[in-house]
Amino acid sequence: MRLLTREALLSFRRAPLLSALSITTIAFSLFTLGLFGLVAINLRKALLGLEERVEIVAFVLRGTPAETITLATQDIAAFPEVQDVAFVTEQQALARARKELVEFRDAYRDLQANPLPASIEVQLKEGYRDARTVELVAERLRGFGFVDDVRFGREWVQRLDQLRNVTGLVGLVIGLAFAAVAIVIIGVTIRLTLLQRAREISIMRLVGATNWFIRGPFLLEGALKGLLGGLLSLVLCYAGYVLFRDRTGGSFSDLIFFRPEHMVLLIIFGVALGLAGSLVSVGRHLRHV
Amino acid sequence: MIRFSHVYKSYPNGALALKDVSFRVGKGEFVFLTGHSGAGKSTIMKLLFAELRPSGGEVRVSGYDVTELKVEEIPRLRRRLGIVFQDFRLLEDRTAAENIAFALEVTGARHDTIAARVMRVLTQVGLSAKSQAYPRELSGGEQQRVAIARALVNDPAILVADEPTGNLDERATRGVFQLLRDINAGGTVIVMATHDLDLVRQTPYRTIELREGAVVFDSAVDEADAVGTS
Numbered sequence: 001m002r003l004l005t006r007e008a009l010l011s012f013r014r015a016p017l018l019s020a021l022s023i024t025t026i027a028f029s030l031f032t033l034g035l036f037g038l039v040a041i042n043l044r045k046a047l048l049g050l051e052e053r054v055e056i057v058a059f060v061l062r063g064t065p066a067e068t069i070t071l072a073t074q075d076i077a078a079f080p081e082v083q084d085v086a087f088v089t090e091q092q093a094l095a096r097a098r099k100e101l102v103e104f105r106d107a108y109r110d111l112q113a114n115p116l117p118a119s120i121e122v123q124l125k126e127g128y129r130d131a132r133t134v135e136l137v138a139e140r141l142r143g144f145g146f147v148d149d150v151r152f153g154r155e156w157v158q159r160l161d162q163l164r165n166v167t168g169l170v171g172l173v174i175g176l177a178f179a180a181v182a183i184v185i186i187g188v189t190i191r192l193t194l195l196q197r198a199r200e201i202s203i204m205r206l207v208g209a210t211n212w213f214i215r216g217p218f219l220l221e222g223a224l225k226g227l228l229g230g231l232l233s234l235v236l237c238y239a240g241y242v243l244f245r246d247r248t249g250g251s252f253s254d255l256i257f258f259r260p261e262h263m264v265l266l267i268i269f270g271v272a273l274g275l276a277g278s279l280v281s282v283g284r285h286l287r288h289v
Numbered sequence: 290m291i292r293f294s295h296v297y298k299s300y301p302n303g304a305l306a307l308k309d310v311s312f313r314v315g316k317g318e319f320v321f322l323t324g325h326s327g328a329g330k331s332t333i334m335k336l337l338f339a340e341l342r343p344s345g346g347e348v349r350v351s352g353y354d355v356t357e358l359k360v361e362e363i364p365r366l367r368r369r370l371g372i373v374f375q376d377f378r379l380l381e382d383r384t385a386a387e388n389i390a391f392a393l394e395v396t397g398a399r400h401d402t403i404a405a406r407v408m409r410v411l412t413q414v415g416l417s418a419k420s421q422a423y424p425r426e427l428s429g430g431e432q433q434r435v436a437i438a439r440a441l442v443n444d445p446a447i448l449v450a451d452e453p454t455g456n457l458d459e460r461a462t463r464g465v466f467q468l469l470r471d472i473n474a475g476g477t478v479i480v481m482a483t484h485d486l487d488l489v490r491q492t493p494y495r496t497i498e499l500r501e502g503a504v505v506f507d508s509a510v511d512e513a514d515a516v517g518t519s
Contacts, residue, residue, distance in 0.1 A: 199380075200380055203378050207391070207439065211362060
């Protein structure tokens with residue numbers, strides 16, 4: 001173990017420039033990946049904000065007894081998709097209209113009778129705010145005899161669905177592409193180290209070193225470079241995040257940064273990339289000498 | 290210790306490097322392999338430490354069948370051999386002692402025994418005073434002595450030396466050769482490829498001469514035959 005660590009560290013000391021180059025390339029690959037991740041989590045947060053506005057409104061026929069509505073709201077609240085149910089009486093609807101629709105305030109004041117119907121407003125749980133589920137719940141609400149009409153922003157919910165699918169797909173593709181690029185870059189830098197040390201490896205083999213013994217220091221070196229690259233990329237991401245948040249003059253002040261588990265994941269990913277890169281190039285090199 | 294039986298070796302480009310080569314080397318022997326460049330000396334050397342595999346026939350070295358040897362077993366075979374090259378193959382950024390210690394570390398030797406074992410072989414090759422010197426600070430003859438010390442440190446049964454004096458002047462050659470003779474006197478089998486015929490003629494050791502991949506002379510066989518027919 002001591003020998004393994006010594007040999008791995010020795011390569012940093014012997015080729016500081018090459019090691020620095022590897023670490024920086026890993027850091028920048030992960031940085032691009034990280035920036036993309038930041039965009040993705042913030043986009044996701046924004047989408048969640050939009051999703052919260054998905055609401056189904058069931059208008060209630062005039063004259064429906066209060067007990068019927070109370071029982072129905074209890075039933076609706078028990079739907080597995082439903083997060084929240086609220087009953088809005090005719091008076092509450094009018095009060096809200098007076099408050100929110102300022103332009104029509106005069107018209108509402110002069111009314112002899114309240115034209116607005118009572119309604120049941122239904123909010124769905126996270127994960128159920130897609131077009132299909134919304135349709136399904138709306139259909140179930142229509143089944144109640146006292147429900148006159150059910151409204152929800154059909155097009156709006158469908159758009160949200162598309163947006164979600166597209167961002168997910170684009171995220172996956174770009175993420176995979178960056179990961180592949182990072183693996184190739186790490187592989188190339190490790191390969192450079194290997195070529196630089198080809199003579200040493202051939203001597204190791206001649207004196208009876210096993211392939212795993214030869215691989216060990218290179219794998220550790222790759223993992224270490226991945227670790228350092230991962231840490232550096234986090235620093236870069238944080239700097240980029242702060243700079244963007246502060247320079248945009250408050251319009252993006254509620255942007256979020258990675259949670260600790262995301263950071264650990266990014267670093268683990270860096271280590272995995274480093275290991276993968278060195279495993280591939282060492283394996284190939286050992287087959288060829 | 291070594292047995293070649295009807296060994297053939299052809300390279301992917303079709304060139305036949307060895308043709309029906311057979312010989313045996315017993316305990317304690319010192320054997321010269323001679324012949325012009327391209328005669329097949331290096332191919333035999335590489336077969337001895339399983340850098341190459343025979344295309345036909347059988348090669349046995351120190352109990353290992355090189356023909357059938359699994360890749361994982363190659364290091365075990367090499368740990369029973371000492372290998373010395375014309376170009377020394379020392380690590381330039383390590384001292385003489387570190388170069389030798391490296392060969393022990395690679396085989397997983399106990400850490401607390403390494404320094405003493407390194408010093409013992411350095412003394413054996415007459416370089417105990419230069420243990421901390423880097424290869425560039427040593428003469429060619431001294432570098433080859435370090436390489437021989439590295440080959441000896443695992444107490445090999447067989448020492449394989451491919452043109453060990455090829456890069457040395459006459460004085461250094463004599464010194465290195467005397468060292469190999471001393472090592473052989475201690476019981477280690479030595480197989481030495483060389484095209485230095487003067488060196489070969491001065492000594493009573495067995496000589497196997499190769500020409501175009503075939504054995505054309507083996508003093509052990511031919512002289513016995515000569516004795517038998519006279």
